[in-house]
Amino acid sequence: xxxxxxxxYRIPYALPGLQGTRRPASAVCRHLRTKPHYHSTKHDTPxxxxxxxxxxxxxxxxxxxxxxxxxxxxxxxxxxxDDVVDESTVNVTDDLVTKAEQQQTITQYKSDFRKLKSDIxxxxxxxxxxxxSANERLKADIEKLKKTLQEELVxxxxxVRLDLNLEKGRIRDETVEQHDRLKNTDEKIANEIHALKTQxxxxxMQILRYMxxxxxxxxxxxxxxxxxxx
Numbered sequence: 762x763x764x765x766x767x768x769x770y771r772i773p774y775a776l777p778g779l780q781g782t783r784r785p786a787s788a789v790c791r792h793l794r795t796k797p798h799y800h801s802t803k804h805d806t807p808x809x810x811x812x813x814x815x816x817x818x819x820x821x822x823x824x825x826x827x828x829x830x831x832x833x834x835x836x837x838x839x840x841x842x843d844d845v846v847d848e849s850t851v852n853v854t855d856d857l858v859t860k861a862e863q864q865q866t867i868t869q870y871k872s873d874f875r876k877l878k879s880d881i882x883x884x885x886x887x888x889x890x891x892x893x894s895a896n897e898r899l900k901a902d903i904e905k906l907k908k909t910l911q912e913e914l915v916x917x918x919x920x921v922r923l924d925l926n927l928e929k930g931r932i933r934d935e936t937v938e939q940h941d942r943l944k945n946t947d948e949k950i951a952n953e954i955h956a957l958k959t960q961x962x963x964x965x966m967q968i969l970r971y972m973x974x975x976x977x978x979x980x981x982x983x984x985x986x987x988x989x990x991x
Contacts, residue, residue: 823836830838858866 818839822832822839825835825838826832
């Protein structure tokens with residue numbers, strides 16, 4: 762039963778299908794071990810293994826033995842290197858994504874951005890429509906208020922005109938009434954003056970008759986005195 766088989770050695774360069782800034786050296790050995798753990802790797806990475814160069818683990822073990830390592834020590838070193846490199850590879854590949862996964866993530870981000878942009882545009886459109894509706898309502902309220910004010914102004918002007926006309930009519934009626942009263946007063950005064958004139962004429966006539974009678978009586982007395990004195 763052979764002690765070692767071929768191992769896949771991962772060289773530190775960028776690999777097709779994975780995105781990353783650097784690639785640490787790692788190795789996953791394909792060999793048979795006594796522990797059940799070594800029959801499978803922690804992560805199945807066939808795309809990596811297809812692009813990784815191979816090296817001869819038995820030759821590496823022989824070199825170790827030439828340097829003074831025993832067969833069990835060489836196998837322990839190979840197994841330790843296998844575990845360390847395998848764990849390092851797993852830790853690195855856990856943080857990396859394939860190009861397809863990256864493209865899928867970018868596509869998802871673009872879809873999310875488009876959805877966000879659509880939501881923002883819809884919200885902006887809704888806000889614009891709300892503002893337009895509010896402006897239309899405000900314009901309608903202003904027009905209604907303007908119409909109401911105009912109606913109130915017309916009604917007030919009509920009321921003022923009516924009051925002025927009524928006041929003019931009342932003043933005209935009072936003027937006519939005052940004129941009639943003055944006319945009646947003038948007529949009464951004229952009548953009173955005419956009556957006074959008539960009465961004065963009568964008094965004058967009575968005074969004349971009295972004076973004539975007095976003068977005639979005095980003349981008669983004077984003539985009688987003269988006659989009787991001679």
